[in-house]
Amino acid sequence: MAENIRLMQGNEAVAEGAMIGGLRFFGGYPITPSTEIAEILARRLPKVGGKFIQMEDEIASVGAIIGASLAGSKSMTATSGPGFSLMVEGIGYAYMAEVPTVIVNVQRGGPSTGLPTKVAQADTMQARWGTHGDYIAIALAPQSVRETLDLTVRAMNLAEVYRTPVTLLTDEVLGHMREKVTIPEEGELEIINRQKPDVPASWYKHFEITPNFKSPMASFGDGYRFHVTGLTHDEEGFPTNKSVEILAKLTKLRNKIMRYLDDICQIETDGMEDAHVAVYAYGIVARAARQAVQMARARRMKVGQVRPITIWPSHDKKYKEIFSSKNLEAVIVAELNQGQLVYEVQRLVPKHVEVISLNRFDSELITPAQILNKIKEVR
Amino acid sequence: MAQRSDITHKYLRAKKKFPNVWCAGCGIGIVMGSLIRAIDKLELDRDNVTLVSGIGCSSRLPVYLDFNTLHTTHGRALAFATGVKLANPKMHVIVITGDGDALAIGGNHFIHSCRRNMDITCILINNQIYGMTGGQFSPTTPTDSHAATAPYGNKEYPFDIPKLAMGAGASYVARGTVYHVTQLDQLIYDGIQKRGFSLVEAFSNCHTYFGRLNRLGDSVKMLEEMKKNALPLKAAAKMPPDKVQGKLLTGVFCDVEREEYCDRYDALIQSLQGK
Ligand SMILES: Cc1ncc(C[n+]2csc(CCOP(=O)(O)OP(=O)(O)O)c2C)c(N)n1
Ligand code: SF4
Numbered sequence: 001m002a003e004n005i006r007l008m009q010g011n012e013a014v015a016e017g018a019m020i021g022g023l024r025f026f027g028g029y030p031i032t033p034s035t036e037i038a039e040i041l042a043r044r045l046p047k048v049g050g051k052f053i054q055m056e057d058e059i060a061s062v063g064a065i066i067g068a069s070l071a072g073s074k075s076m077t078a079t080s081g082p083g084f085s086l087m088v089e090g091i092g093y094a095y096m097a098e099v100p101t102v103i104v105n106v107q108r109g110g111p112s113t114g115l116p117t118k119v120a121q122a123d124t125m126q127a128r129w130g131t132h133g134d135y136i137a138i139a140l141a142p143q144s145v146r147e148t149l150d151l152t153v154r155a156m157n158l159a160e161v162y163r164t165p166v167t168l169l170t171d172e173v174l175g176h177m178r179e180k181v182t183i184p185e186e187g188e189l190e191i192i193n194r195q196k197p198d199v200p201a202s203w204y205k206h207f208e209i210t211p212n213f214k215s216p217m218a219s220f221g222d223g224y225r226f227h228v229t230g231l232t233h234d235e236e237g238f239p240t241n242k243s244v245e246i247l248a249k250l251t252k253l254r255n256k257i258m259r260y261l262d263d264i265c266q267i268e269t270d271g272m273e274d275a276h277v278a279v280y281a282y283g284i285v286a287r288a289a290r291q292a293v294q295m296a297r298a299r300r301m302k303v304g305q306v307r308p309i310t311i312w313p314s315h316d317k318k319y320k321e322i323f324s325s326k327n328l329e330a331v332i333v334a335e336l337n338q339g340q341l342v343y344e345v346q347r348l349v350p351k352h353v354e355v356i357s358l359n360r361f362d363s364e365l366i367t368p369a370q371i372l373n374k375i376k377e378v379r
Numbered sequence: 380m381a382q383r384s385d386i387t388h389k390y391l392r393a394k395k396k397f398p399n400v401w402c403a404g405c406g407i408g409i410v411m412g413s414l415i416r417a418i419d420k421l422e423l424d425r426d427n428v429t430l431v432s433g434i435g436c437s438s439r440l441p442v443y444l445d446f447n448t449l450h451t452t453h454g455r456a457l458a459f460a461t462g463v464k465l466a467n468p469k470m471h472v473i474v475i476t477g478d479g480d481a482l483a484i485g486g487n488h489f490i491h492s493c494r495r496n497m498d499i500t501c502i503l504i505n506n507q508i509y510g511m512t513g514g515q516f517s518p519t520t521p522t523d524s525h526a527a528t529a530p531y532g533n534k535e536y537p538f539d540i541p542k543l544a545m546g547a548g549a550s551y552v553a554r555g556t557v558y559h560v561t562q563l564d565q566l567i568y569d570g571i572q573k574r575g576f577s578l579v580e581a582f583s584n585c586h587t588y589f590g591r592l593n594r595l596g597d598s599v600k601m602l603e604e605m606k607k608n609a610l611p612l613k614a615a616a617k618m619p620p621d622k623v624q625g626k627l628l629t630g631v632f633c634d635v636e637r638e639e640y641c642d643r644y645d646a647l648i649q650s651l652q653g654k
Contacts, residue, residue, distance in 0.1 A: 025466050047651045051465045051644065056491040060458035063451065063488075067431070067462025070449065071470065075462070093452050220447040221467050223426045227392075227442055229450035238442065 011036035017152025024073040027064035034106035058083035062090030072219030078104035092131030100159035118363035145179035213256035265315035275304030292371035404598030406557035406583030417568040437477035437504035454485030468641035493547035506585035514588030550575030
């Protein structure tokens with residue numbers, strides 16, 4: 001169907017995916033290069049009875065989406081580095097209080113106000129470790145406009161299933177570049193809604209620790225009258241200082257994600273069976289990597305590619321398998337930062353495999369030629 | 380009315396959360412009583428009441444009550460409350476906050492909530508100090524008063540809470556004290572009933588820190604001082620200005636009609652959906 005094909009920006013794709021995924025609440029604060037997401041949703045949400053609100057800052061934005069999610073609405077915010085820095089307080093709260101939320105970070109150059117209109121991948125580690133306290137983050141990173149749409153829906157699904165904040169990491173180039181996108185038909189993408197309790201109110205525990213670590217979630221107004229706090233709490237949500245309950249809570253928060261890595265973690269590989277060299281890159285850089293790998297193969301070099309789609313958490317076991325491919329001698333880690341994911345790769349490769357960093361942080365993209373040159377250096 | 384403990388017990392999470400964290404004689408418990416009586420008198424469906432608070436002694440209040448309760452991060456109660464209310468406009472959203480929580484770290488959310496005029500009732504318990512962290516000065520600590528971080532007296536000037544709320548656009552602004560309980564019951568009742576953003580300042584005692592550091596005596600002494608120093612706005616209007624100077628004015632500072640945010644947003648939805 002021709003009308004289902006559109007030329008759209010990555011930021012538009014976030015908004016499109018959000019509408020498909022059932023978003024009903026967006027709270028945000030304008031920041032380049034993410035602003036289009038808010039602008040589009042300000043227009044579209046009220047048309048379906050959803051709510052858009054521009055808050056006074058990013059701390060308020062993340063607070064508002066947590067409140068709205070507790071009231072039963074699928075909720076999201078979108079920002080860039082400086083705003084994400086302000087949001088980490090709320091992200092930690094959403095994690096502790098197990099509130100499904102989606103935070104989109106359209107990355108730009110940093111540190112500080114940095115480069116508002118330029119691309120970077122320098123918030124990769126912030127997406128993992130941004131908030132204080134131990135914490136297991138989920139972050140997804142698309143490489144194309146269509147994948148931005150798909151992963152927006154997936155981020156919402158994961159937030160609902162695992163009752164946790166999920167970050168979508170895109171970047172200035174992905175957010176603003178236009179590509180042809182076939183809008184998925186209704187029913188084409190799986191849409192998941194949080195599991196609601198079916199027990200009487202007197203039995204309900206909002207933070208119940210179940211054998212599969214998943215606990216149904218009532219909304220405020222459903223008649224369950226539960227307590228929510230960022231203080232470490234028991235299964236009913238009341239603050240606790242008992243070490244047994246503290247351990248149980250923090251272990252649950254960890255297990256509810258780490259026991260489901262096979263579901264959460266998507267990693268794409270290509271040509272790794274016989275590769276001597278692998279290129280590891282995510283997001284926009286993975287596209288250059290793909291081209292470089294093809295160019296290398298055309299020159300009969302045995303080069304493979306690894307593309308994490310789920311950036312966090314790391315599926316250590318899977319990566320270890322991938323990197324123990326028998327001919328592998330080196331992994332090139334290409335990133336638009338001064339070296340962040342390279343530490344993850346170093347941790348996961350066998351001893352004899354060399355890990356080589358390819359970094360760019362002058363606000364320009366890494367080119368296929370740059371990667372190809374690096375491949376040639378290794379060979 | 381103040382002694383109606385049968386009403387109070389109806390709303391407590393009695394089996395779960397007691398004893399409470401507050402010092403004996405703390406005024407926060409009195410505010411809790413007033414809130415309960417106001418809600419009971421309004422006959423609100425308790426499933427449809429959400430109490431939202433930040434961090435501090437004052438902000439511990441919601442955990443003791445059997446409603447939907449949301450204890451957030453320091454200063455952010457109004458931001459979370461904004462999300463709850465807009466997502467579910469039928470919910471009665473009541474924010475419980477302290478002077479530090481609402482006016483220092485949460486000052487930005489406070490003024491914007493007043494301006495936005497969502498139907499949220501904000502009960503600001505003003506004890507003129509940071510109780511929970513041990514008596515540091517707050518945005519309402521009087522000039523020259525002593526605090527843990529103002530050992531030589533406070534060099535700053537305090538906020539006048541009603542003026543701040545009115546200037547920022549709140550629809551209903553009132554101040555009561557924990558001594559004048561009947562009045563406080565009524566102000567909270569009216570605040571909840573008001574459609575639009577209402578701010579009720581509940582002037583309270585922190586004898587443990589503010590009282591001790593300023594030699595104001597125990598909680599009874601501090602309550603007696605409130606009795607002496609409070610002056611109803613109506614009475615003040617008839618008095619010469621020099622007699623009003625230094626008094627704690629109480630009553631309703633403003634009560635204006637402004638279309639409420641969720642109503643306006645709902646009208647937008649209706650018009651976009653062609654209803
Ligand atoms: C981000 C952050 N900063 C600081 C604190 C420490 N803290 C806890 S309560 C509080 C002050 C509370 O004062 P107020 O709101 O006046 O409440 P009170 O305890 O007096 O009722 C502070 C500074 C915190 N919890 N979080
Ligand atoms: S420290 Fe002050 S505010 Fe806190 S409970 Fe004690 S008396 Fe009340």
